[in-house]
Amino acid sequence: MAQLPSSITDWFTSRGWAIHPHQQAMFDQAGAPATLLIAPTGGGKTMAGFLPTLAELAVDPRPGLHTLYVSPLKALAADIKRNLRTPVAEIGLPIRIDDRTGDTTATRKKAQRADPPHILLTTPESLALLTSYEDAARTFAGLQRIVVDEIHALAESKRGDQLMLALARLQTLCPGLRRVGLSATVEDPLAIARLLARHPDPCTILTADPGPAPDITMLATKERPPWSGGGAAYSIPAVLDLVKQHRITLIFHNTRAQAEIFFHNLWLANDEGLPIGIHHGSLDRQQRERVEAAMVRGDLRAVVCTGSLDLGIDWGDVDLVIQIGAPKNVKRLVQRIGRANHRYNAPSKAVLVPANRFEVVECVAALEAAQANDLDGDPRGPGPLDVLCQHILIAACSGPFDAGELFREMASAGPYAGLSRAAFDDCLDFCATGGYALRAYDRYQRLMQGADGRWHLRDPRAAQRIRMNIGTIQDTDTLKVRLKRDRGAKPLGEIEESFAASLTPGDTFLIGGEIVRYEGLREMTVEVTRNAARKPKIATFMGSKFSTSTQLSTRILDMFATRDWSALPGHTAEWLDLQAEVSRLPERDSLLVESFPHDGQEYICIYGFAGRNAMQTLGLLVTKRLEETGHSPLGFVATDYAVLIWGLDPVHDVEPLFDRQALRQGRDDWLAGNMMMKKTFRASATIAGLIERNTPTARKTGRQASFSTDILYDTLRKYDPDHLILRITRTEALRGLVDFGRIEEMLDRIGDRIELRRLERVTPLAAPLFLEVGKVPVKGSAEERLLREEAELLMQTSGLADLT
Amino acid sequence: MTADPSIHAFTLAGAQLMAMGSGALWWPDQALLCVSDLHFGKSERMARRSGATLPPYETRDTLARLADDLERTSPRHVICLGDSFDDLAAAEALPEAERLWLSTLQAGRDWTWIEGNHDAGPIDLGGTHRAQVVLGPLTFRHIAEAGASGEISGHYHPKARVRTRGGSIRRPAFLVDRQRLILPAYGTYTGGLDTGSEPLSGLMQPGAIAILTGPRPAAVPMPRG
DSSP states (O other), X not given: OOOOOHHHHHHHHHHTOOOOHHHHHHHHTTTSSEEEEEOOTTSSHHHHHHHHHHHHHHHOOOSSOOEEEEOSOHHHHHHHHHHHHHHHHHHTOOOOEEEESTTSOHHHHHHHHHSOOSEEEEOHHHHHHHHTSTTHHHHTTTOOEEEETTXXXXXXXXXXXXXXXXXXXXXXXXXXXXEEEEEOOOSXXXXXXXXXXXXXXXXXXXXXXXXXXXXXXXXXXXXXOOSSOSOOGGGHHHHHHHHHHSSEEEEEOSSHHHHHHHHHHHHHHOTTOOOEEEEOTTBOXXXXXXXXXXXXXXXXXXXXXXXXXXXXXXXXXXXXXXXXXXXXXXXXXXXXXXXXXXXXXXXOEEEEXXXXXXXXXXXXXXXXXXXXXXXXXXXXXXXXXXXXXXXHHHHHHHOOBOHHHHHHHHHTSGGGTTOOHHHHHHHHHHHHHOOGGXXXXXXXXXXXXXXXXXXXXXXXXHHHHHHHTOOOOOOOOEEEEEETTOTTSOOOEEEEHHHHHTOOTTOEEEETTEEEEEEEEETTEEEEEEOOOSSXXXXXXXOOOOOOOHHHHHHHHHHHHHTOOTTSOHHHHHXXXXXXXXXXXXXXXXXXXXXXXXXXXXXXXXXXXXXXHHHHHHHHHHHHHHHHTTOOEEEEEEOSSOEEEEESSOOOOOGGGGOHHHHHHIIIIIGGGSHHHHHHHHHHHHHTTSSOSBOSSOBOOHHHHHHHHHHHHHHHHHHOTTOHHHHHHHHHTTSTTTOHHHHHHHHHHHTXXXXXXXXXXXXXXXXXXXXXXXXXXXXXXXXXXXXXXXXXXXXXXXXXXXXX | OTTOXXXXXXXXXXXXXXXXXXXXXXXXXXXXXXXXXXXXXXXXXXXXXXXXOOOTTHHHHHHHHHHHHHHHHOOSEEEEOSOOBSSHHHHHTOOHHHXXXXXXXXXXXXXXXXXXXXXXXXXSSSSEEESEEEETTEEEESSOOTTOOSEEEOXXXXXXXXXXXXXXXXXXXXXXXXXXXXXXXXXXXXXXXXXXXXXXXXXXXXXXXXXXXXSSOEEEEOOOO
């Protein structure tokens, strides 16, 4: 066991603290090239990450950058700076600490580059930007350690891929660099270790004591949950009771709109005037900071929130987490529960509130999975090439490079360990010429090879534009909301551009818990007035709905197979029994399709259990097939577990609908023109630098960007279908909005076992789908038939038939 | 041609006319094709006036549909029934490619631009410019006049709504009674006026019918609310 400097151990003793075993282990491992620490929140994780740095600097406080700390949140960087300065000052260490994010002033940023602090706290985007400067080598000279906080969150998105490419660059500049990752509990620590370490270096994994098992229950109310919807308004009195019984409660929601609606209802029922706040990503930053500050002061009893509070500052006093709506993903649930009782060694307490009847089943499955610590996660696959393209451009900004050297550097980044030279060359060619179809356009010719064979920017002024567009976060295009005639005041928040476009003056909606009336759009700001209405037009902005994970769906199907309803409330057990009686319960290794007439139309219900996005895509593809085969579909609606399709004719033969080749064909030619594919293309094209969101003169609005991308997309599909960005788009479509990968997974699972049940009426399991929102109409032959039928009837009955 | 399901035949003032699913009117005896309210250059005008950006495809889209109808019917005479351009500046700002395309469509046939409220005044494009045209029993003008008979007009962009067991369907529609015919707007991106609203409900006599456009045009008693 290595010995910490006495000044540090003395400080711990003076505080009455003991060094945790995992903190000591991190110090013992300080020389390892890569170390991953898995520890629950509140376990002194950050201190564990910084302990070796403090010890090394205590012994040898030479000037220059020693440790770089990267976190997914700007707020976290600022918070760590405050928290770290206290022990550093009290121990009396001569260490300079500073943070650098998008909010840092230009003067300070300049000073940091010229004379870096010992410890610099930053974000992946700010780090990528730092590596793009010509003087990067000087800035990072002497760098010893890099600490990546909340690496589990970064690993789930392209931000992680971007960060690992930046780390590869740093490792070239500072060969002795040691890497440390700090992670919450995850299902596959090895995957994160591979991401973090330089390929093929080994990575040490340290696991801290996870502490006592959490205390999770499902809310039991006298009132039955409704058949559909996500509001959970029925639970308001019970939730208020829980808030009263605890010190501070976090009330998590899956979407911002649901959080707004719930908060509004909670206020209407809050007769005792308990101080309750709201926090989500659409609210103005200052408003969010106000809520956070009130939390820290202990002024609030509850906060209604979304994923915006999944990460971040520790609040020790939170003693209850309520999850409204099924968690959809066990790992996220466990991490959210970790937000309660950040004190080590005290069990976290959580209550799940199903928003509707099917979510009762989902909640029970999630609860059992959480208790068994059976976490889910979808392996992300190899690093995406759009991010690679961006990093080739970033490398070019910092100076001329040799293609072979850059390839070896990038292939040493965990996510790109399997990168082939051919794939890299494709990306390089795209960065240099824009690809075959675009080589005639000057603006896409960005790199050229010098006489020495090294690549450099064709026009050095392009560096500014490239730097302005660094990053992989695709913030949905939002507009600020402001009170009319109050232009100096702080904005209330932001709403999606598409939601704003759907409003007409006089419409009311919720924002920040207030009902406001839409007055008009003025210079890219939504102007509103306060409105006293009790019921707003629904707040549909930010419908970022998660899909139920594969593991959770499987658990539900397993529960159906055992017919063990012991964990379910009576009303839900009866519902499932009734389904088993009149039809059948869906199974894991076959596909149940029900067909029944209802109200003059014919329905089929497909229980695919592939998650919302994949079921939505399946709905699009299947209705397209039905249209082609003359079945006149009228529309469909999808949930996480099923898609309900209605039309004029009954379907007798469903097997051809699930032919793998036909579905793939449908994805490739027909779905290619779909909005979701265009959205996917836009994201990748922006990351890869084909489209610039920011230019020195102006920021493009989302709508402008989407028009020009749609044109580009159509052009490339027509003239260059094998273009790199289109290939990336097809890969991306396996996940995310299109989620075709889970349709393939479903087909693998069911094989040729497809059962069509013809029934006389709506079945118990299909019934809630009739109440779902988000029905998608199908415009096709059915509409023509209905119109002709109605027209003939009208003309006959009115006696006008003879007139013409 | 009456067997063609994409065409609905009817009579006005003794003339045998055909409402095409695209929104064009075909008069076989005169080999005449009539379209109304093309609104070329709408996105260009919107961009100029308000800064809002509609995609610039609508002129090409409208031209493509018009080219299809011309190919199907091979008319000797084409009448554009007013509001062909969103305003006179839009007519001048028509991109070169679209101008050329339009001139190939005009080749070999009479082409009449009737003035509308949006494009009153001469336009620097081929064809003749008229306030109205009288042909046999029919009068072609942009805006319907009270008390007229055998009149064919546009202007109002009529749309009709039909409720079916599968939900309600609202589409651009031809409106016809014993005295007059009002054409739907042919241009892409044009709004519409419901048949139940004034002045349409007042202009059209009792017993008027609405012919909804689409792959199979459908005639219904004109909905009045």
